Amino acid sequence: MQPLQARRRGLLAAIGAALAAVGLVVAMGANAYAATLLSDDFEDGNSTGWTTSGGSWSVATDGSGVYRQGGTSSDARALAGTASWTAYSVQARVKPTGWNGSNRFVAVLARVQSNTSYYYLALRSNNTVELKKLVGGSSTTLDTASWTVATNTWYTLRLDLSGTTLRGYVNGTLVGEATDSQYGAGRVGVATFYGSANFDDVLVSDSVTTPPTTTPPPTTPPTTPPVDPGPNQADGWASVNAWGQNGTTGGTGGPTVTVDTAAEFLAEVATAGARIIRVQGMIDLPGPMHDVTSDKTIIGVGASSGFTGGGLNVGLPLSDSITSPPANAVRNVIIRNLNFRSWDDDAINVQMFSHHVWVDHNTWTTGVDGGVDIKRGSSYVTVSYNHADGTDKDMLLGHDDDNSAQDVGRLKVSYHHNFFDNTNQRNPRVRFGDQVHVYSNYYLNTGNYGVASTQNAGVIVEGNYFENVDDPYHLAEGSSSDGRLVARNNCLVNSGAGETGGSVSNPSYAYTLAPQCDIKAIVSAAAGVGRI
Known part of the structure; x- marks a missing residue:
């Protein structure tokens, strides 16, 4: 394993003839480009290579180093790079923090000739995004679309230019x-x-990626961006339309039944078709795990219901010969508001290409193995607002270094607003999964490590609160090789710096980030049973 240190770097690439270097690039939401012309994350504490006009520019801290424009009384620009750049992609993350009036904007600029002549992509306060050009101070709109814009929210803007084509x-x-x-x-x-x-x-790259053929044509850009579903609805990856399932609704539309014995529960959870199963009190399940069929909501009544002894298996029987999602894969399952205690194997196991699973507002204490393990090609899963109380192995994503045939391109999971309370490891530990999104979680007194990215997994660790965590996140683990890990806007309190490396694209769903240093209070008040 490489030393535990942040590997995000400052200005790496050629700016004029003076600077030329090749280094590590952390690309927020971009494709992996052929070569980097410029990369600056402002972690070096300076803005060398940038020239400004208007506004009040400074390098500041917003969870990590940022380039801040603090004025609102005029237009303001900061420029970098060389005038000879032709075909390239320019990308930046931007967080609007205030507007002075209506219809204001933030933007990335490209092919800049001067302070009054360039192309730009503008995110406007009137909930639009515009592709424009400025010629001698006079602007022309080239294309426009609707996009919800909020202050204190991060957005990734990217402008690609190849010949006369702009995207x-x-x-x-x-x-x-x-x-x-x-x-x-x-x-x-x-x-x-x-x-x-x-x-x-x-980030500026010298190669531009053509969008896939499934991208809507430019004459009909999206009129509405992805929308965060809000409380009491599956969000994150579980909300995405994929694999023939649009979002996660569980047993909605089926009968509602209440069970208080193991026999009743096992009969209902095995019944085909949609069902909402209310668990009343603590049910002693024989170990180790019991199969859950598709289209089920399993929800505890009050704050004192759940299972002891056994766990839940969401998935078909194991098979190494199946390497793509079968038509009968288990799908559309919600598990909420349940206590899990003294389980014999895993509290919750998701396997064999199961998809659209939402694990929300549960509490688990010590058991034999994992709290929520997700493996063997499963995908489109959200694990949210759970309380892991003093557990050792919490959340394994991808079970084996040799399982690439089932896992590569899958294992898309969101982990958010979970309380890792005096846990030890696997929060989560990831193999192969790409666009694994770990955001707005609270880590307290983590013993071994928080998040591990291995086997070329792509993990985003964003907006979390780490308190007394020596090793918040790192690459590689045990015999597993390095993954990719991007960390941004985390609040580190008496904690290590963590280890990052590589690039990871942003997920395709909408989500909202609270200020990272507010996450402790938010999660402490909301995670676990009895709080839905």
Whole structure:
């Protein structure tokens, strides 16, 4: 394992003829490009290579180093790079922090000729995003789309330019495309218009990726971006339309039954079809685990219901010969508001390409193995608002280094607002899973480590609160090789710096981040049973 230290770096690539370097790039939401022209995450504490016009620019801290524009009384720009750049992609994360009036914007700039002439992708306070050009201070809109814009929320803006083709993206979604020959080359930049903002993770690549053929044509850009479903609905990866299932609804539409014995519960959970199963009191299940069929909601009554002795298995029997999702894979399961105690194997096991599973507001204490293990090609799972109380092995994602045939391209899981309370490890430990999103969780007194990314997994660790955690996140674990891990906007209190490396694309769903240093209070008050 490499030393535990942050590997995010400052300005790496050529700016003029003076600087030329090849290094590690942490790309927020971008594809892995062929070569990097410029990368700046401002962790070095300076803005070397940038020139500004208007506003009040400074390198500041917002969970990590950012380039802050604090003024709202005018337009403001910061420029970098070289005038000879032609075909490239420029990307930055931006968080609007305030507006002075209506219809203001934040933007990334490309092929900059001067402070009054360039292309730009503008995220506006009136909930639109516009692909535009500025010629001598006069603007022309080339394409536009609707996009919800909120202050104190991070967005990833990307502008791709290849010949006369321009494409704009927000959070990885194509929002505008145009053909224009006004400018063929130029510098890059970030800007605000009567607004304040923080900018981070600026990345310029010399290769532009053509969007897949399934991307909607530019004449019909998305009219509405993904929407966070809100409370009491599955969010994160469990909300995505994929594999023939649109979101996770569990037993909605089926009968509601209440059970208080193991026999009653096992009969109901094995019955085909939609069912809402209310668990009354603590039920002693024989070990180790019991199969859950598709289209089920299993929900505890009050704060004192759940299972002891045995756990739940969401998935078909194990088979190494199945390497793609079968038609009869278990899907559409919700497990909420349950206590799990003294389980004989795993408290919850999701396996064999099971998908659209939501594990929410549960509490588990010590058992033999994992709290929630997800493996063997399972995907589109959200694990949220759970309380892991003093457990050793919490959340394993991907069970074996040799299981790439089932796991690569799958294991898409969101972990958010969970309370890892005096736990030891696997919070989570990830193999192969890509776009694994670990955000807004509270880690307290973690014994071994928090998050581990291995076997080329792609993990985003974002907006979490780590308290008394020597090793909040790292690459590789045991015999498993390095994964990729991007960490941003985490609150580290009496904790180590963590280890990052590689690039990870942002997930395709909408989500909302609270200020990272508020997460302790939010999660402490909301995670676990009895709080839905």
